Amino acid sequence: xxxxxxxxxxxxxxxxxxxxxxxxxxxxxxxxxxxxxxxxxxxxxxxxxxxxxxxxxxxxxxxxxxxxxxxxxxxxxxxxxxxxxxxxxxxxxxxxxxxxxxxxxxxxxxxxxxxxxxxxxxxxxxxxxxxxxxxxxxxxxxxxxxxxxxxxxxxxxxxxxxxxxxxxxxxxxxxxxxxxxxxxxxxxxxxxxxxxxxxxxxxxxxxxxxxxxxxxxxxxxxxxxxxxxxxxxxxxxxxxxxxxxxxxxxxxxxxxxxxxxxxxxxxxxxxxxxxxxxxxxxxxxxxxxxxxxxxxxxxxxxxxxxxxxxxxxxxxxxxxxxxxxxxxxxxxxxxxxxxxxxxxxxxxxxxxxxxxxxxxxxxxxxxxxxxxxxxxxxxxxxxxxxxxxxxxxxxxxxxxxxxxxxxxxxxxxxxxxxxxxxxxxxxxxxxxxxxxxxxxxxxxxxxxxxxxxxxxxxxxxxxxxxxxxxxxxxxxxxxxxxxxxxxxxxxxxxxxxxxxxxxxxxxxxxxxxxxxxxxxxxxxxxxxxxxxxxxxxxxxxxxxxxxxxxxxxxxxxxxxxxxxxxxxxxxxxxxxxxxxxxxxxxxxxxxxxxxxxxxxxxxxxxxxxxxxxxxxxxxxxxxxxxxxxxxxxxxxxxxxxxxxxxxxxxxxxxxxxxxxxxxxxxxxxxxxxxxxxxxxxxxxxxxxxxxxxxxxxxxxxxx
Numbered sequence: 119x120x121x122x123x124x125x126x127x128x129x130x131x132x133x134x135x136x137x138x139x140x141x142x143x144x145x146x147x148x149x150x151x152x153x154x155x156x157x158x159x160x161x162x163x164x165x166x167x168x169x170x171x172x173x174x175x176x177x178x179x180x181x182x183x184x185x186x187x188x189x190x191x192x193x194x195x196x197x198x199x200x201x202x203x204x205x206x207x208x209x210x211x212x213x214x215x216x217x218x219x220x221x222x223x224x225x226x227x228x229x230x231x232x233x234x235x236x237x238x239x240x241x242x243x244x245x246x247x248x249x250x251x252x253x254x255x256x257x258x259x260x261x262x263x264x265x266x267x268x269x270x271x272x273x274x275x276x277x278x279x280x281x282x283x284x285x286x287x288x289x290x291x292x293x294x295x296x297x298x299x300x301x302x303x304x305x306x307x308x309x310x311x312x313x314x315x316x317x318x319x320x321x322x323x324x325x326x327x328x329x330x331x332x333x334x335x336x337x338x339x340x341x342x343x344x345x346x347x348x349x350x351x352x353x354x355x356x357x358x359x360x361x362x363x364x365x366x367x368x369x370x371x372x373x374x375x376x377x378x379x380x381x382x383x384x385x386x387x388x389x390x391x392x393x394x395x396x397x398x399x400x401x402x403x404x405x406x407x408x409x410x411x412x413x414x415x416x417x418x419x420x421x422x423x424x425x426x427x428x429x430x431x432x433x434x435x436x437x438x439x440x441x442x443x444x445x446x447x448x449x450x451x452x453x454x455x456x457x458x459x460x461x462x463x464x465x466x467x468x469x470x471x472x473x474x475x476x477x478x479x480x481x482x483x484x485x486x487x488x489x490x491x492x493x494x495x496x497x498x499x500x501x502x503x504x505x506x507x508x509x510x511x512x513x514x515x516x517x518x519x520x521x522x523x524x525x526x527x528x529x530x531x532x533x534x535x536x537x538x539x540x541x542x543x544x545x546x547x548x549x550x551x552x553x554x555x556x557x558x559x560x561x562x563x564x565x566x567x568x569x570x571x572x573x574x575x576x577x578x579x580x581x582x583x584x585x586x587x588x589x590x591x592x593x594x595x596x597x598x599x600x601x602x603x604x605x606x607x608x609x610x611x612x613x614x615x616x617x618x619x620x621x622x623x624x625x626x627x628x629x630x631x632x633x634x635x636x637x638x639x640x641x642x643x644x645x646x647x648x649x650x651x652x653x654x655x656x657x658x659x660x661x662x663x664x665x666x667x668x669x670x671x672x673x674x675x676x677x678x679x680x681x682x683x684x685x686x687x688x689x690x691x692x693x694x695x696x697x698x699x700x701x702x703x704x705x706x707x708x709x710x711x712x713x714x715x716x717x718x719x720x721x722x723x724x725x726x727x728x729x730x731x732x733x734x735x736x737x738x739x740x741x742x743x744x745x746x747x748x749x750x751x752x753x754x755x756x757x758x759x760x761x762x763x764x765x766x767x768x769x770x771x772x773x774x775x776x777x778x779x780x781x782x783x784x785x786x787x788x789x790x791x792x793x794x795x796x797x798x799x800x801x802x803x804x805x806x807x808x809x810x811x812x813x814x815x816x817x818x819x820x821x
Contacts, residue, residue: 161188354381358390560695589604624648781814
């Protein structure tokens, strides 16, 4: 009997000894629930390292120093994870994106936008990088969401049948005028001013944007700059169309300074895409910037984002009266500063923003030379009287001055250099002051309500406006299924050179039904809104239905929607240019052993346009004069586009990672019609097209 027990004892010891010599498990993305390949895993005490395979699986077969030990898990774009290992077990490791909240140790929701409780959509770093349509650009990623009206191919965002000029972009709660690079016309590279490496959060409000932001009307994209830095981190982007660098020279305790720069160029890209680029003689752009964040032990916080940029661009301009180059150049400087003090139940925030720009563009007998300066300042007080109650109040001031000179044709149909012109110059000023009060309260676990009021004063035009908003979110089944119902009345100032400033008032109501689970999500959205000014009235309504599905190696999203929009000018009612009666969007991603594939597609009805009725020769002007229909009554042929991207991530070590990719825009090279143009006597018509097929190759490295 003793021999039997002794045998069992030695077998148990042997088994434990064997168990201590190996460790295995799998690694997955916590958000997409997909297994991650090439994740770096390091057992610190045993000094063993390896990479996960294509199924996210890893196995340490020989642990010379046994257990316990600490496992370090790291991958580009994700937070590092230290896991204490006391004994052998099958590990299931989930990694989250490398965008931590710098105040995670504070219990209150400080520095998180109050409006996030009612956000329509939140885009993270990976959603931008792996989106075939975004070209790693954050605003193009926003443009590919279902709520954005898909009537164009630029990063100028129109939400749900609205004018893109009324969609506002905010960086650290500071308005960013003209957030799009003009080189977007080349359909290449990055189009928005804010590099993806500097972004912490990106929130989308396509209807009912939060009232605590300045001059928001029909839609808002709210961006928070990065507040977490890796020591001595450097990223390099090289491609056919641009070169970029993002460097962190100093980082300590989540504080840090990062410096970035990009240069867009044309020769390589034109050599790879000669047909698609034939109307672009040249284009280039250079920008330099700084993003910094500092936090003291007593929770003073300082954020700075600075950008300098030079753009040059030339394209072929075609018009029945004149064909020749269109020349464009723009220089600008953007500066944002945020200083905040966090206490147990309050947070004070001081905000300052500056935007300066000079521009020159000309073609034929047309020339435009504006110089503009915009200043913004504000102070916010955020209160947290209870865990389920947040109050925010503040004052903000915005000053805009634009001096410009315009040379334009007397007759819009005559762009010949020798034709008569109008010389026009002005220096309009706009001053805007606002007082606001927002309240966000959770009545119970399933019901949350927000209410906000704002008083706006325009001293330069002696106008006062009172606006308000109600937002509700009701959870039907724990946190998986909820209803959003919102109503608001807001204002925005729309600048027009001839008419100074015209106030646009917007009223809208929106309804959202959303169900989110770990591996699938579906949602239904409906909206109705009106925009009114002295010059026009727009009425828009529509619906969107979205569904997404995640599997172990893929993710798929489908969006079906309709945006109806009517414009009334005087007694004439016509289709708005932003009306899209139907559209279908898809976005799919697959992860395989050797390569990752991303496919996106868009099918929609063609744009509306005004048809030509007749033309007659003017002996006085020596040019043909066209007569167009007063209504945009006809639409172009349906639009269809498929974009694809093949990419592969390599994780050599904790110090070196890189992504190689090949991107193909408009894979089928479909002739999507943008507009109708005519020859010199308007007897023949020809079509202007959106972007043709573009092949783009590049690599992004981090070490």
